[in-house]
Amino acid sequence: MGIAIEVYRTCRETVEAHGGGRLRQARLAVGELSAVEPELLAYAWEAVIEDSPDAGAELVIEWCPADQRCASCGEAKERASGSWMRLCPDCGMPLEVRGGNELDLVDLSFETVDNVSDEGAKVAG
Amino acid sequence: MKQVVTVKRRALAASEERAENLRSRFAASGTLVANLISSPGSGKTTLLEETVRRLNGEVTTAVIEGDVATENDADRIRALGVPAHQILTGGACHLDARQIETGIEDGGLPDVDILFIENVGNLICPTTYDLGEDFKVVLLSVAEGDDKPVKYPAIFARAEVAVITKSDLLPHVPFDLESVQGQIASLNPNGTVLTLSSLEGDGLEGWIDLLRSRLETKRRASV
Numbered sequence: 250m251g252i253a254i255e256v257y258r259t260c261r262e263t264v265e266a267h268g269g270g271r272l273r274q275a276r277l278a279v280g281e282l283s284a285v286e287p288e289l290l291a292y293a294w295e296a297v298i299e300d301s302p303d304a305g306a307e308l309v310i311e312w313c314p315a316d317q318r319c320a321s322c323g324e325a326k327e328r329a330s331g332s333w334m335r336l337c338p339d340c341g342m343p344l345e346v347r348g349g350n351e352l353d354l355v356d357l358s359f360e361t362v363d364n365v366s367d368e369g370a371k372v373a374g
Numbered sequence: 375m376k377q378v379v380t381v382k383r384r385a386l387a388a389s390e391e392r393a394e395n396l397r398s399r400f401a402a403s404g405t406l407v408a409n410l411i412s413s414p415g416s417g418k419t420t421l422l423e424e425t426v427r428r429l430n431g432e433v434t435t436a437v438i439e440g441d442v443a444t445e446n447d448a449d450r451i452r453a454l455g456v457p458a459h460q461i462l463t464g465g466a467c468h469l470d471a472r473q474i475e476t477g478i479e480d481g482g483l484p485d486v487d488i489l490f491i492e493n494v495g496n497l498i499c500p501t502t503y504d505l506g507e508d509f510k511v512v513l514l515s516v517a518e519g520d521d522k523p524v525k526y527p528a529i530f531a532r533a534e535v536a537v538i539t540k541s542d543l544l545p546h547v548p549f550d551l552e553s554v555q556g557q558i559a560s561l562n563p564n565g566t567v568l569t570l571s572s573l574e575g576d577g578l579e580g581w582i583d584l585l586r587s588r589l590e591t592k593r594r595a596s597v
Contacts, residue, residue: 335562
């Protein structure tokens with residue numbers, strides 16, 4: 250819930266920084282090692298925006314699998330389901346973690362309050 | 375008008391920026407900051423009582439306590455003559471950087487050598503929130519059972535130091551110490567695992583020495 254509030258806060262700050270408006274969709278990258286459960290986050294998001302001016306805004310979650318490698322074997326090692334073990338299953342050496350900690354806002358779309366029609370205008374962040 | 379904005383920003387950016395500001399502030403004052411995380415009742419406050427008692431006269435300390443309700447923990451620390459501030463979360467299950475910022479102001483906490491932050495008792499949510507600390511400490515008491523590291527892996531993977539507490543109860547409870555040490559080592563191969571009893575004093579010197587050495591490193595870095 251706390252994370253959903255922070256994600257929403259970051260979205261609002263970004264929208265305000267681009268002139269303000271009503272949030273329609275936010276795309277969030279969530280890593281396998283971020284300790285964030287996508288389903289629960291989506292549920293919390295609904296609760297956070299329900300009574301906000303952005304009610305109905307969609308949260309799209311992009312799942313980013315862990316990328317961990319063994320320096321000793323020189324290979325990428327898959328993460329066993331539900332396991333956080335950081336030792337190589339083959340040689341027992343510590344694994345180097347290169348990815349999977351994401352909790353990043355990728356992009357968002359919003360509607361500005363004026364009525365100028367300019368569908369899909371892209372603004373670099 | 376519909377606009378699409380490419381953001382590529384950490385979703386917790388606002389919170390993480392606050393944590394970085396705190397970190398700069400603690401670097402300037404040469405304050406070592408430890409963020410203590412565990413389930414309720416694993417002995418965080420008792421360990422802190424013993425810690426500030428032993429460090430008294432050698433280094434200055436202060437404590438920020440996070441709880442859902444009551445000033446009990448801050449009172450216990452203040453009773454030892456050490457400045458403490460109680461943050462009441464009113465139901466929230468973790469502390470965030472914003473609360474630490476205002477807590478230091480509201481509590482009028484002085485610049486000290488070591489600031490301990492005792493997080494709300496919870497092994498899950500506090501894991502995600504950076505409080506500007508130098509390191510996280512996870513505590514696990516032997517009465518909680520010996521499968522906790524693998525059941526709550528994120529905090530054990532992220533805490534640089536794991537402290538197994540209440541070792542005086544080892545003869546009375548089923549707890550495979552070696553297995554737990556192994557679980558923690560495989561979740562965090564570079565971490566430190568300590569075993570101690572705050573009540574009996576066994577192993578406490580190792581914890582105090584670790585703090586001394588971390589403080590020394592911090593002081594050298596901030597000179």
